[in-house]
Amino acid sequence: MIWIAAGTEEGRRIAKALAEKDQEIMVSVTTEYGGSLLRRELENVRIIDRALDYQSMGKIIKEFPITKIVDATHPYADLVSKNLIALAEKNVISYIRYERPSLKELIQKEIPEHEKDHILWVKNTGDAVEALNKSRGKVLLTMGSKTLGDYLKGLDSSRIYARLLPVAKVMEKCRALGLPPGQILGMQGPFSTEFNRATLKEFNIESLVTKDSGLTGGVREKILGALETKVQIIIIERPGVVYPRVFSDMEALMKEL
Structure with a gap:
């Protein structure tokens, strides 16, 4: 077996x-x-x-x-x-x-050098929070709910928007952590480049946080959509x-x- x-x-x-x-x-x-x-x-x-x-x-x-x-x-x-x-x-x-x-393959092959300045690689959630505290504006978290509490503790919660699976357990966790409903984007991907771009514009997002989840599952389109809107991209490296x-x-x- x-x-x-x-x-x-x-x-x-x-x-x-x-x-x-x-x-x-x-x-x-x-x-x-x-x-x-x-x-x-x-x-x-x-x-x-x-x-x-x-x-x-x-x-x-x-x-x-x-x-x-x-x-x-x-x-x-x-x-x-x-x-x-x-x-x-x-x-x-x-x-x-x-x-x-890895996303590093995509970035190396497809992203022009001048656009790579919008991409910041960090080791972990703590480093991501530290980087976000050096910037301003709204933040879109796109890595699930596991570390959501760390961002809410480390940042002004009014800055945080989270795109998450629309399942009861996740929504309940958001409520328990105190994230307002208007800052929760409950939806299931994968999403197109156009959809990502529209989402970032609609909510006036300045920074996007993601993981190096690979070239499948919509992460490629997420990166490209963020680059098109000049949003800062923070990528947490793989363990x-x-x-x-x-x-x-x-x-x-x-x-x-």
Whole structure:
């Protein structure tokens, strides 16, 4: 059995392709919402739709005949990846990482030198908050709700706008943190360059914060839309994880599987 740790568009694609080849698979995602998306596409496949820590991952490996782990989790799910790597080594299971190509590739190839001045790379949320405190104007956060509280603590809350998934759990977190409804953009992407540009203009955004989530999922269009409106772009770098085996080409990965 192949365990696909998903949570990304690519994870769903890998699972669907293997299921069509009649491979025995199990797929895990961290939310019920992610599980519902998978169930629309996959039949007769075991799907786990909750967050897993090291202990619960270990129980899964003991319970099911896992022979291979495909880690297609989000580039910033570093703790999940580290746990999977450790458990694969401990249980002598093959581990393969699918890693989305970095935004640095896009910026290097497609962005003119004079526009790169609008892009600032930072190591973490704290560095992003520090950079934003040196600037003025409204800020659009586009990295989910996990670190929203850090921005609300570190910045004038009237500056903060957050584009988030329109699910009850996320909206409730925004309410609990005190972010006004008028500063919450509840919508599901991916979004076009034109839509991003229009959003930034409509709310008079001066700075956009994102993660290096890769060239898929609408991040490319987000960057291009921000550049067209001369908005400052702050990109939080990926965490440093040493993967024992990595693929960034989907076709090559599928041949391996």
